[in-house]
Amino acid sequence: MAGDGQSGGIRDSGTGLGIAMADQGQGPTTPGMRPFGLNGAEEAQQFLAAIVECSEDAIYSMNLDGNITSWNSGCERLFGYTAEEAIGRPVNMIHARDRPDAELNILSRVRRGEKIDHYETLRRHKDGRLVDVSLSVSAIRGPDGAIMGASKVARDITERKRAAEQQALLLGEMRHRVKNLSAVIEALARQSRPRNEPAVDAFVDAFMGRVRALLATGELLLASPRRNVELRELLEKLVSPFVDHKGAERIVLKGPAVVVPERTAGNLALATHELATNAVKYGALKGPAGKVHVTWSFAPAKGKSRVEIDWRESGGETITDKPEHSGFGSRVIATALAGETDGVSEMHFARDGLHCRLQFTLNDSA
Numbered sequence: 001m002a003g004d005g006q007s008g009g010i011r012d013s014g015t016g017l018g019i020a021m022a023d024q025g026q027g028p029t030t031p032g033m034r035p036f037g038l039n040g041a042e043e044a045q046q047f048l049a050a051i052v053e054c055s056e057d058a059i060y061s062m063n064l065d066g067n068i069t070s071w072n073s074g075c076e077r078l079f080g081y082t083a084e085e086a087i088g089r090p091v092n093m094i095h096a097r098d099r100p101d102a103e104l105n106i107l108s109r110v111r112r113g114e115k116i117d118h119y120e121t122l123r124r125h126k127d128g129r130l131v132d133v134s135l136s137v138s139a140i141r142g143p144d145g146a147i148m149g150a151s152k153v154a155r156d157i158t159e160r161k162r163a164a165e166q167q168a169l170l171l172g173e174m175r176h177r178v179k180n181l182s183a184v185i186e187a188l189a190r191q192s193r194p195r196n197e198p199a200v201d202a203f204v205d206a207f208m209g210r211v212r213a214l215l216a217t218g219e220l221l222l223a224s225p226r227r228n229v230e231l232r233e234l235l236e237k238l239v240s241p242f243v244d245h246k247g248a249e250r251i252v253l254k255g256p257a258v259v260v261p262e263r264t265a266g267n268l269a270l271a272t273h274e275l276a277t278n279a280v281k282y283g284a285l286k287g288p289a290g291k292v293h294v295t296w297s298f299a300p301a302k303g304k305s306r307v308e309i310d311w312r313e314s315g316g317e318t319i320t321d322k323p324e325h326s327g328f329g330s331r332v333i334a335t336a337l338a339g340e341t342d343g344v345s346e347m348h349f350a351r352d353g354l355h356c357r358l359q360f361t362l363n364d365s366a
Contacts, residue, residue: 058133058154061140062091064111066103069149078133078156080126096122096130110139110150120157132161182208182215206277206329213238213273217265229265231258231307235294238269242276242285250285251276255296258307264340264360268309271336271345274329275311275356284313284353291315305362306342313353322349 052059058074068091071083079086079094086093091103102121109116116137122130133154140149186208193200216237220229232253239251260268276285276292284290296309326334330347333356337343340360348355 058156059151060086060091060154061149061151062103062107063149064107064147066091066107070151075154078125078131078154079123094123094125096124106137107150110137111147113139113147123154131156132158179215182212185211209277210270210273210332212241213269214266217269220265227262228259229262231255231260231268231296231309234260234265234268235272238272239276239292239294242280250290251292251294253294255294255309256298258296258298258305258362260307260362264362267336267340267343268358271333271358272311274332274336275354278329278354279313279316284316287316289315290353303363304341307360307362309358311354311356311358313355316353318351319349319353320351 052070052072055072055074058078059070059072060068060075061070062068068086068089071081071086075086076082081094095102106116118134118136120132120134123133125131134157135155136153138151139147140151142148189204189207193204217229217234220234220237232255235253239253243249243251279285279290279292284292291314293312293314294309295312296307299306299308323330333347334345337345337358337360341363342359342361344357344359346357348357
């Protein structure tokens with residue numbers, strides 16, 4: 001509060017620069033210290049010039065003819081030219097040679113008063129090398145509000161780009177190795193099995209299906225820096241092999257955005273694979289008219305979130321009795337979430353199709 005009972009507010013500094021400055025107010029100050037505030041346009045310009053000059057980012061301006069009118073020390077670090085070398089010269093001296101008209105297009109849009117969204121591009125250093133930069137553009141207006149030119153803030157993102165390219169290369173190599181590993185495992189399994197044994201062939205098929213489900217989940221997790229995956233993306237990846245992409249939609253997924261951690265994703269992968277396999281062999285996807293609806297809900301509460309996934313089949317053969325024996329697949333589904341917090345797996349054999357409910361709790365820090 002100011003000494004007269006009024007709050008120190010925000011006022012136009014009167015500089016014509018479109019900058020609002022804090023009012024000095026009349027409140028008490030530390031002895032020997034002047035109140036923070038700006039007295040007149042000249043001091044405001046000095047204040048802003050100091051901010052620009054001290055910035056780590058490259059900040060420069062140009063008139064509507066595309067000639068450079070200001071150039072801070074960040075520009076010298078990023079582009080190699082001193083202010084004496086740059087000011088007055090066409091700004092296209094720092095443009096990549098294959099993009100000579102880029103600045104003219106930007107200036108035309110600035111002249112028309114259009115908003116220029118932040119973008120990434122290449123700029124040329126004095127020594128000829130290209131630099132990846134992130135750019136933002138603002139119009140410069142005169143005292144009468146007319147557009148006089150444009151200012152730009154450029155940030156060097158070369159290291160970020162290089163790191164992203166390296167990460168993409170490593171992920172590509174990992175995916176390649178994962179696919180090779182899957183092929184090796186399958187070859188070993190099939191070459192080691194006894195011939196003319198249908199039960200063994202069925203076992204190998206089931207085993208490789210589970211391996212592929214886990215490897216597909218691992219591929220998604222590799223692309224995430226935090227080793228987690230979005231639930232919809234995971235389910236889409238897992239049910240994709242069971243869907244005819246040219247036909248009608250047989251498996252419908254619906255639910256809010258939910259991110260699950262690595263261990264939970266692996267457990268869900270096994271359960272989902274078994275449910276889809278059973279739907280093809282015995283359930284809704286065995287015939288041409290059946291469908292599977294997979295829905296999920298997400299309920300946050302006190303630092304934790306309860307997730308419920310509902311797998312519901314319809315349109316298949318009528319179920320008259322619950323299976324007398326539980327196969328390995330059913331046991332996988334029943335125990336898939338046993339290691340999760342409050343994990344529950346329930347299977348109900350209704351007349352119109354299988355209904356499975358999977359529930360677990362996620363910590364918000366997961």
